[in-house]
Amino acid sequence: MSQGFITVAPTGAEVSKSDCPPLPVTIDELVAAATDCQAAGASIIHVHIRDDDATSTLDLQRLKDTVSALRESCDLVIQLSTGGAVTDAEPDRLAVLEAExxxxxCTMGSVNFGDDVFFNRWGFVRRLHQAMQDHGVVPEYEIFDLGHLSNLARLLEKDGLPHGGHVHVDFVLGVPGGASGDPATVADMTDAVNRYLPEGTTFSATGIGRTTMPVMLSSVAAGGHLRVGLEDTTSYRRGERAESNAQLVRRAADVLRIAGREVATPADTRRLLSIA
Structure with a gap:
């Protein structure tokens, strides 16, 4: 039976606590969400942090404290966002890696992000990739549009494979300004992965907002993995707010099982992604 792993993205940088009360914005809330999500079937936690006012931040000491608290409380693979908010400066984004x-x-190109621009110039992408190699951090290459996959192929050709040697990408679909969140786009991106990237490259996919279920089902059908969480959608179904991140993880785990796939544990996922 093939395995599928689930990444939970519990917080993000855009959603407010007032609009989504279950959103974890303190370290204690994030730790509680992490333990609940691991019990529900998650293997990886994609982490954004907030300051004391619940505003997105890349404060390095807070990142270090968050990583330490998560390591003490759960076995999840800890994946920090180097994107932060669209306004964060490149030096602060690079410094995220110092939290170990x-x-x-590692986002593979710039993209319109609603009314803003998520700016990832080529020179910065290369610096970030090289810094991850130096720090022994395994990247997840974030793909917001089809051209980002050809950017990744060029990056690997110029700068070599990532730490650990395994290439893993995440399709982030349905962002206003990026690629659509529908089965045809998942199929196009899967085909591009097979054509452009090294054999054995794995992918996960997340659909933003109302695209959550089409992307989830398409990724599972194509042999991919899943990302869910309140960062990406605050709804469980039309007209019904999500109760928690764990609720979204449980649904993803159910989808994998219905498809005849085993829900990977954190240890399984570490082996698959070559994480020491």
């Missing part, structure tokens, strides 16, 4: 996560995100 297991993984970190």
């Amino acid at each position: 996560p297991d993984m970190a995100s």
Whole structure:
């Protein structure tokens, strides 16, 4: 039976606590969400942090404290966001790696992000990739549009394989300004992975908002993995707010099982992604 792993993205940088009361914004809330999500079937936690006012931050000491608290409380693979908010400066984004996560995100190009621009110039992408190699951090390459996959192929050709040698990408679909969150887009991206990237490359996919279920089902059908969480959608179904991140993880685990796939444990996922 093939395995599928689940990444939970519990917080993000955009959703407010007032609009989504279950959103974990303190370290204690994040730790509680992590333990609940691991019990529900998650293997990886994609971490954004907030300051005392619940505003997105890349404060390095807070990141270090968060990584330490998560390591003490759960076995999840800790993946820090190097994206932060769209306004964060490149030096602060690079400094995230000093918190010594297991993984970190590496976005493969710029993209319109609603009314804003998530800016990832080529020079910075290369610096971030090289810094992850130097720090021994495994990247998850974030793909917001089809061209980002050809960018990744060029990056690997110029700068070599990531730490651990395994390439893993995440399709982030349905962002206003990025690729659509529908089965055809998942199929196009899966085909591009097979054509452009090294044999054995794995992928996960997340659908933003109302695209959550089409992307989830398409990724599972294509042999991919899943990302869910309140960062990506605050609804469970039309007209019904999500109760928690764990509720979204449980649904993803149910989808994997219905498809005849085993829900991977954190240890399984570490082996698959070559995380020491």
